[in-house]
Amino acid sequence: MRIISVDERTIPLGSKTKNAAISFQAMTASAVVIEIETSRGRFKGLGFSSYGRYGHGGLLRERFIPRLTNITDKISGETSVQLMAQVWDVLMTDEKEGGHGERSGAVGVLETALWDALAKSEDLPLWALLERDAGHSDDSQLPPGKTAIYASGGHYRSSSSDAAELADEAKRGLEAGYGWFKLKVGGASQFIDLSRIESAVKAAGDSSLIAVDANCAYGGENGTAQLIELDQIGLRWIEEPVNPLDYPGLADCCQSLKTPIATGENIFSQADSKNLLHYGELRPGLDNLQMDFVLAYGLTEYLRIIKDAEAFGWSRRDFLPHAGHQVALHAAAGLGLGGHETAVVPGGPFSSVSDDTTVENGIANLGDTPGTGIENKPTLFKLFANLL
């Protein structure tokens, strides 16, 4: 494989929603296109940032794109995994250990664009390339090419009909075939949050079809009392109850709550993931690991994170990547992960799935289009208009 060219654009993602911690009005993402050449011809790989951490334009231009375009030799590997591990080392040249933020997203968006290009060069959907070269889960309940899928939304709105809109959103998500629905908590009073949850549970018909995302709102003593109330509801999971790096706080949650915990979307490296698993007292088979590989140095690092977790007694089914990007859908279906998140905000780049994917009874059935299928997701693909 040779790198022919790399282009990037920063895309505004301005949204009026907010979670317990931040507003998303100024949010951006990076779209990148990498052209590669292999023995089969030239292929363009598309990559798109994950959500919530801003685009990486500056870092891409300052450090990471030049490292890729400076590769003049051919890069080879027996498998795509081996080849990408070499690319990864080039991307991380002269980068010190620690400090895993921002650059992990710059590397992630480039790395996943290269996976898109590589899959296209093999004429395979990415899920099939990953299944072939990285292996599908031993204990998956679904065959390669399929994955569980859920709908995520329920952000706070300023409108007074928030709870009604939320119920409607949950209902639409489940009716569209998504397996369960996730909403935001921790950004309002416990009274309002409980009434929002109640609306959603009522709309869904079962509390196990509702997960809640606290965006770290429940640190401290008051938080513990609120969590204990939430624990009575029988929710699918409580996501990010405390600061992502508050391992003692997380351990407390795991000791005191029977509801599954989900966390990991703000853990951006193998080193941080090891600490989370080592110190967080998360429960394999019950809790959910949401590391977002587009924010966390890409699939190469994600495979290392999964391997570490397996050594700690976890299964790939315990992994459900954050954010709902198209490449995560392929990783879930190819590696046999626990499922895929999609945003229900209509029309956004993280909503829904590519056109060749069907969603029914909580299962996404991926098509055979080569690559990650960004071209088949019009709301996402249109953001690449000036890059192709």
Place this chain on the structure above:
Amino acid sequence: MRIISVDERTIPLGSKTKNAAISFQAMTASAVVIEIETSRGRFKGLGFSSYGRYGHGGLLRERFIPRLTNITDKISGETSVQLMAQVWDVLMTDEKEGGHGERSGAVGVLETALWDALAKSEDLPLWALLERDAGHSDDSQLPPGKTAIYASGGHYRSSSSDAAELADEAKRGLEAGYGWFKLKVGGASQFIDLSRIESAVKAAGDSSLIAVDANCAYGGENGTAQLIELDQIGLRWIEEPVNPLDYPGLADCCQSLKTPIATGENIFSQADSKNLLHYGELRPGLDNLQMDFVLAYGLTEYLRIIKDAEAFGWSRRDFLPHAGHQVALHAAAGLGLGGHETAVVPGGPFSSVSDDTTVENGIANLGDTPGTGIENKPTLFKLFANLL
């Protein structure tokens, strides 16, 4: 205080040196100038990135400078510490928890430039402002305005006279009045490293005057054996023996080595620092904490980190900030920290100290020039030529 303007430039720091992990040829830093207005007039604050993590031009322009320049109201606070805590909250608006890298340096360089401006507006050197508003150590052996100081160098060079050059460097450092000398290890065979250390110890006349910096080279079993050899020498400290986030590995070092450990330069937030102190089994009063506040969200976050550490039984004397920037010299002398690092590579922005500071018998005696004194350090000040 009002923000009048913020300007930044990326400065190449290309150097032929390398450590155990990376080369510094493509290294950059950010220089920033912030003009503020207070009741006493207008003042320009200068900030300069720390070393080893690249400049932050992209992040500064994309997110952090706009947040500062968008402040149209006056920012007030009873003390500089309270005022800066408000600025900090503005800088971190809509930034999610976790992922502490890169942005922590962008915030750090802006935040420290503002401290320079604030100190100038009070007609005080920064050390005196910090002493007044954040307090000097209770148990410091030196009065405010003075700090222990050491020389850091001993990078690997390609020349065959490496060990002789190293001995010369150590000797020059100690003769110039620096209290001890630090060199790099872990980037060559143990045989070569031991002979380099031997040269330096011989030049210094005492092994306790020599510290070594491993830049994370001693992870794994082979590393442990090498560390046990180093532990026999009676070195001042062994710095960053393992990956900065490898808390179990660090705990092993602290249990098995009698030599003091130094670490923390790649720990960039209060949350990460808490984990280091909670899980690393570092020994208060023996080991050294090197958090580099210019890389770690600035002095506001550093004061939080120090407070946490004090609650864990540490003293401010156990803190010795990484890198040798002028603002760290003032923090050490104002807060009563354990000392200040300076680079011995002549002429660089992290070498030596401002002209109004004297260095004698291992002690730096800071002058009274208002601010951080960057204007009095010609090798650093010239890098601001196009910004002023």
